[in-house]
Amino acid sequence: MFGKIHEVYSSISGEGISQGIPTVFIRFAGCSLRCGKTESRALWCDTAYALGPNQGTEKNLDSIWNELESLDPHHGYQVLLTGGEPLEGKNRDLSLSIANKIYQYRTKTGLPYPASRVETNGSERITEDAFFIFTMDYKLPGSGMEDRMDEENFQILEKRHNSLDEIKFVVRDRIDFERSIEVIREKKYTQIYYIRPSTVKWMPKNWSNGSK
Numbered sequence: 549m550f551g552k553i554h555e556v557y558s559s560i561s562g563e564g565i566s567q568g569i570p571t572v573f574i575r576f577a578g579c580s581l582r583c584g585k586t587e588s589r590a591l592w593c594d595t596a597y598a599l600g601p602n603q604g605t606e607k608n609l610d611s612i613w614n615e616l617e618s619l620d621p622h623h624g625y626q627v628l629l630t631g632g633e634p635l636e637g638k639n640r641d642l643s644l645s646i647a648n649k650i651y652q653y654r655t656k657t658g659l660p661y662p663a664s665r666v667e668t669n670g671s672e673r674i675t676e677d678a679f680f681i682f683t684m685d686y687k688l689p690g691s692g693m694e695d696r697m698d699e700e701n702f703q704i705l706e707k708r709h710n711s712l713d714e715i716k717f718v719v720r721d722r723i724d725f726e727r728s729i730e731v732i733r734e735k736k737y738t739q740i741y742y743i744r745p746s747t748v749k750w751m752p753k754n755w756s757n758g759s760k
């Protein structure tokens with residue numbers, strides 16, 4: 549089983565409730581959303597370099613496990629599956645296998661961070677598996693991707709009732725902010741939400757960040 553991997557590296561988690569935790573990032577390539585892109589505005593994705601599946605290399609579980617062991621030989625780091633989109637297409641099965649293997653190994657040996665955090669875009673169906681913790685985006689109107697959100701995910705998050713899961717809003721403007729408040733009221737999800745500004749407020753369509 550193979551998925552498309554853009555890069556595997558270690559650093560410090562930069563946002564959400566895991567901010568500040570040493571982390572191995574597994575960045576998948578490929579995402580079918582195009583956040584921010586409309587007729588008059590350019591893509592605002594901050595990982596545009598990993599959007600196309602051809603921007604990654606095929607890797608399997610053994611290869612990822614070896615990279616993990618070389619970056620974090622004592623298994624003391626959180627593992628973060630990100631992208632691109634780690635739950636889309638072939639990447640999904642590889643994400644399940646990686647997280648399951650880490651969970652089995654770390655729970656048996658009493659190591660920290662047994663569950664892998666998944667940063668997912670809200671359009672792919674999440675799962676009830678204990679080996680995942682979710683940072684799930686809800687895409688607001690400014691992204692142009694709100695109609696791609698999988699509404700069933702809110703029920704799954706509520707069933708999971710995992711205090712480490714979180715829902716993330718990236719806000720472009722006041723309309724987005726007001727919509728985020730509306731979603732919080734509508735969905736009645738009782739765990740963590742966080743809201744952060746988009747890094748780029750507005751870009752003309754011919755703007756280029758050099759990566760697309």
Ligand code: SF4
Nearest residue numbers: 579581583593632669
């Ligand atoms: S969902 Fe994430 S990876 Fe996909 S286009 Fe949007 S910001 Fe980029």
